[in-house]
Amino acid sequence: MISTGTTLQGFAPDFSDLARGEWLAALRTLGQEHGFAEPLGKRHAGVFVEDGDTLLVSFETMSGIEALSETRTPLGFDMVRDYGWSSLSVLSHGDTWFRDPLVYGFFDQLLDDDFFEEFERVVFYGAGPCGYAAAAYSVAAPGARVLLMQPQATLDPRVTEWDDRFAEARRLDWTSRYGYGPDMIDAADQATILYDPRERLDAMHAALFTRANVQRFRLPFFGGAIQTDMRMLDLMPRLLIATAEGTLDAARFATLFRARRSYPPYLRKLLAHLDNAGRDGLTRKLCRNVATRMNAPRFRRRLAQLEAAPGQHPVLPVDAHAIED
Template sequence: MSIFSAVKELSKRYETNALGNGGVEFMMDGYSVEFHDRGLERLTVTFIARMPEKWKKPATARKGWGYEFLQKKGTSALHVKSDRNTWYRLPSIRNFFEDANSVGFFSAFEHTMTYGTSMGGYGALAFAGIVGANACLSYNPQINLGQSVRSWETRFSSAMQYSWDDPTFNLNDQIRDVKLPVVVYDPYYKLDRKQVELLSGGHVIKLRVPFVGHHMPDHFRALGLLNWMYSECESGEVDKHEFYRRVRERRHLLRYRNVMLSAANGNIHRYNRINRLLPQEKLLGDP
C-alpha cells in the first residue's frame, strides 16, 4: 500500500485536521499525531517529553518534538503529542500505532527511526518494535514506573495511575529487533541510571555523559551535538570515540558548572574546587 493510501485509510478511522504546511493531524483520546510527508526514504517518529503538570493545553496546541529540526533536514516525520503526562500508556495511542502498522504506513518507508527524551525517550523505546524501527535514539528515558520500582523511584507520582505490567510495554521485548537502539544518560544521576539499568538487551548502546543531570538535550543543544548524535543514529553506526571526544566539551558550559555545583551536596571543598576549575566568567551559555 502506498503512503497516500495508508494515510487515506487512517483518515477513515480517526478525526483529522489538515495542517497549513501540507501535513495531516490524527486525533484520538489524549493524543494528537502529526504526519509530515517529505519523501519515503526516511521517517522519524518522535515523542514529546514530559510537560509541567500545570500545562493544560490540548495536544493539538503542542509543538512536536524536533519539528523544526526534521523540517530543515527534509525528513518525513510522525510527531506524537499528548494532552497530559500519560507516558503513552492510554490504549488509544497503542491502537493508533497498530492501525498504522496494519495499513502499511511504516512499511512504506525505507528507514524508520524513533526519537525522544525523558517521557518521550520512553515512548521512543516502547513503540520502536511496532514501527519496525531500524534505529532508536532515547535520551534519559524512564523504563518502568510501576509498583516494582517504587521502592527507589520517587519521581513522577502521577504515572502510578497507569498500568505498567502489560507485556506489550516490556521495553526489552520492544527493542529486541531494533538494529541500533541508543540510550544516552547521566550515570551519576542516580534515578536515571537505575532506570537505564532495567534495559537488559546486550545490543543496546548505552552512552554515558556524567554530571549533566536529567536535561541532557539542553546540554547537547548548547554543544551543537543534537544534530551530530541524530545523524550518527540515522546512519546506522555510532562512533563512540568521537562521541566521547565531543561531550568532553561540556566543561565549557555554564549549565555543566551548575550541575556540578549541585552535585557537591554542600561540601565546601568540592564547591571551592569546582569554582576554581570552572570559573563562571569563562563559561558559555545559559545556566
C-alpha cells in the same frame, strides 16, 4: 550519508504567537496539508509530515514543545525543514507515558498499513516519559534505531517500586500492550540511552535496558534535564543524524560531547562538585582551563582564591572569549 536537502520548499512553520487552541488547530491543518493529523482521544494526537525517506518518530508533550521550541513546533519539524526528513510527531497533553488504548490502536494501524516500510531509515526518539514511549512503540517498526534520554523502563510498582517520583502513574496499565520498555526494543537495530549516572533513579532505569542492542552513554553533572541541555548545545540534529546513520558509537558520541567544555551550566556543576569534594588540585586545573578559554568571572575568582597564599599574589589568566558567568 543522509540527504540534507529538503524537498518541502519553504517549510518553516512558526506558531509562537498562537494561543493553545489556535496552536493545536494549526498543527492539525499543517498535518492535513503535508501528510495526516489524527486525534487520539482527549490527551494524544499524531501529526505526520511527509518528505524524505528518513522518518523521525518523536514523542513529545505539548508543554515541552512550548518550552523548548522557539517556533512552538515539534522536534521533527526542524528535521523536515533543515534535513528533508519525514516526521511523525506523537503528542501528549501532560505526562501520560502514552499508555492509552487509542495510542496502541494507532500504532497497530500503522503496522497493519506497512507505514514504516515506506522509509529507508526510521528513528524513534523521546526523553523521560516520552523516552519510555519511544522505546515501547519502537516494536512497531522492527529494525528501527532508537535514541532515548533518561527513559523510564516501566512504572509498574512490581518492578520499579523504588521510583517514588511518579506515584500516580503506577495506576496506569503497564502490562497489556506495548508494555515493558526494555523488552519492546528487542526488535530495534540499535538503541542509545543518554543519562546522568549521578541521577540515581535515572541510572537504575537505564540499567534495566541492558540488552545486546543497547548502548548507554553517561553524562555526569548534567542532571535531570538532558534533553534541554542537548538542545541548548545544538547537539540534537547531530545526535539524530548519527543515530539514523548507525554511526553513533562511543567515539562519535565523545567527539560530539566535547561541546560541554564550553557549556556554563555543566562547568558550574562540575566546579561545585570539586569544591564540595575538597579537590583543590583538580579545581585549580578546571578553573585555569575555563578562565583561559572563556570570560568566566566565577572561575577566575575561584582560581585567584586557590592560588592566593601568604606572600603570594594571585595569578589571573588572560580571558579569551566572552561568555556569561
